[in-house]
Amino acid sequence: MTYAFYIASFVAVAATVRVITGTHAVHALLYLVVSLLAVATIFLILGAPFAAALEVIIYAGAIMVLFVFVMMMLNPSPRTVRREQHWLTPGIWVGPAILTAILMAELAWVLTGGGDAGSSMETVTPKVVGMTLFGPYILGVEMASVLLLAGLVGAYHLAYHLGRRREREKEGGNER
């Protein structure tokens, strides 16, 4: 399991370097997803399976999907089809594919029992996390809910006025 930790760390750092040096936003996003998956693997190795699942579902799933949606809204150009063809050529996705293949090899190795996973490893189970979260940390949960509500209201407010502004621009353009 020790080597798995270092390999996953290498994948995380390499993918993160490609994120901050990437020129195209979608490529950087692809590498960031790989980096988050690698960090989730590290969580699993460190004995935090609940945090690993949350990392994959919320970070690599929900938050990255938000980024993808915004990129779709920012790129409504007619050159999209040509760019799609350009993206489907190998060389762009081969880097993330290699890094993900390393992670998948690690997963297969762990699942086939190569690293005596689960037998000697001590984990902090989701049950303990839940008991502590809704026990001593209940105030933090309430504060997090207030924060998420504030984020929801803020995003709704901005999006509402953005939509009205676009409608007004469209009407003004038709009159002219």
Added chain:
Amino acid sequence: MNTLPNTIPIEHGLIVAAVLFILGVTGVLIRRDMLFVLLSLEIMLNASGLAFIVAGARWLQPDGQIMFIFILAVAAAEVSVGLALILWIYSWNRTLDADCASKMRG
């Protein structure tokens, strides 16, 4: 002696978290595209979460994972508002250059 449950020294886990955090700071400093700045902020939040998980694994306490859950909530709220602001700025001056946004008044 200072090892995580499976013989990984705690320093190595913290070094990985620090490297990821420094990469995030570097991204914020060297990029001018606001989308990349937001991605770098995500990297930094994720690295701090990793540090919490490493510390929680060292002492086998659930507190590290709980702090990670809170960081996750902060990241979700920050991303939703940040992306809405990015859409605003893009519809304002048709670019995501962070330097152009410094012309904002009121």
